[in-house]
Amino acid sequence: MSATPPPRYAYLGPAGTFTEAALRQVAAPGDAQYLPQIDVVSALESVRAERADFAVVPIENSVEGGVTATLDTLATGLSLVLLREVLVPITFVLAGRPGTRLTDVTRISTHPHAWAQCRRWINANLPRAVHVPATSTAAAGALLAGGGSGSHLEPGFDAALVAPLTAELYGLEVLAEHVADNERAVTRFVVVGRPGQVPAPTGSDKTSLVVHLPSNDAGALLEMLEQFAARGVNLSRIESRPIGDLLGRYSFSIDAEGHIAEERVAEALMGLHRVCPHVRFLGSYPRADGTAADVRPGTADADFAGARDWVSALREGRAH
Numbered sequence: 001m002s003a004t005p006p007p008r009y010a011y012l013g014p015a016g017t018f019t020e021a022a023l024r025q026v027a028a029p030g031d032a033q034y035l036p037q038i039d040v041v042s043a044l045e046s047v048r049a050e051r052a053d054f055a056v057v058p059i060e061n062s063v064e065g066g067v068t069a070t071l072d073t074l075a076t077g078l079s080l081v082l083l084r085e086v087l088v089p090i091t092f093v094l095a096g097r098p099g100t101r102l103t104d105v106t107r108i109s110t111h112p113h114a115w116a117q118c119r120r121w122i123n124a125n126l127p128r129a130v131h132v133p134a135t136s137t138a139a140a141g142a143l144l145a146g147g148g149s150g151s152h153l154e155p156g157f158d159a160a161l162v163a164p165l166t167a168e169l170y171g172l173e174v175l176a177e178h179v180a181d182n183e184r185a186v187t188r189f190v191v192v193g194r195p196g197q198v199p200a201p202t203g204s205d206k207t208s209l210v211v212h213l214p215s216n217d218a219g220a221l222l223e224m225l226e227q228f229a230a231r232g233v234n235l236s237r238i239e240s241r242p243i244g245d246l247l248g249r250y251s252f253s254i255d256a257e258g259h260i261a262e263e264r265v266a267e268a269l270m271g272l273h274r275v276c277p278h279v280r281f282l283g284s285y286p287r288a289d290g291t292a293a294d295v296r297p298g299t300a301d302a303d304f305a306g307a308r309d310w311v312s313a314l315r316e317g318r319a320h
């Protein structure tokens with residue numbers, strides 16, 4: 001009998017990214033096949049093309065906001081669903097090749113989101129330093145470690161902003177610790193799969209959606225939001241993204257509190273389906289922070305079931 005192969009996880013690599021730290025919370029390296037990718041689009045496309053079973057990608061930084069590459073790739077193309085979210089506290093060190101002096105650093109490489117989280121520190125401590133963008137924090141660390149001492153792989157920068165363990169992984173020297181504008185920065189990651197799987201409700205869930213406005217008329221945004229408000233569904237995130245075809249056309253990326261198995265969330269989705277030209281369901285999945293949904297009086301499952309029974313009875317002439 002052949003053993004089931006371990007699940008394949010595509011993620012933003014190489015080894016040592018914060019995304020890999022998120023993946024480790026989901027599946028230990030011994031229980032899964034780790035497939036590092038150059039960017040989040042490649043990670044998500046690997047799932048669409050069935051080269052991977054799941055992808056782990058960043059979706060929101062506490063400092064920089066939504067990760068637009070993730071939001072936009074999920075919004076169009078073959079449908080994908082979110083299955084779980086994972087929070088990773090973000091701490092950076094400035095690392096260089098052994099022997100580098102902090103005062104000599106003028107070019108720093110890292111992922112643009114990491115740079116955004118350290119801008120004030122850099123301005124205060126290395127005001128002349130410029131940013132050299134990299135595909136990930138660990139990619140910057142790996143390039144730096146691979147270059148120097150006569151190597152033809154001269155990276156064109158002298159330090160990298162990476163996680164403390166990543167500096168160690170690539171044999172880099174820590175030039176400065178606690179490099180951050182906000183010591184409590186957190187990035188939210190999601191586990192993404194192909195449709196056909198909706199995790200069971202836990203009482204602390206989120207439902208993610210992409211919604212186009214009902215019209216271009218005054219009040220269109222309000223009409224969309226009313227679908228949630230009228231059913232007591234709170235939103236934990238809403239951001240607009242350009243649709244891309246014409247200036248002024250936006251798609252809304254939304255996280256709503258609750259699970260599609262709950263009546264109030266299902267009713268809100270039905271309302272959106274009736275009034276909006278496009279609604280993409282991106283999944284219902286457990287919240288990483290475990291916060292229980294706040295169910296307003298009159299919006300519990302039993303309230304909806306009771307109301308439905310009452311209307312049925314009216315229709316059948318059993319009640320007045």
Ligand SMILES: O=C(O)C(=O)C[C@]1(C(=O)O)C=C[C@@H](O)C=C1
Nearest residue numbers: 017018019058111113136137187
């Ligand atoms: O470059 C990495 O290590 C990543 O995992 C990407 C990423 C991001 O896209 O936000 C993840 C966490 C940090 O906020 C910085 C960079």
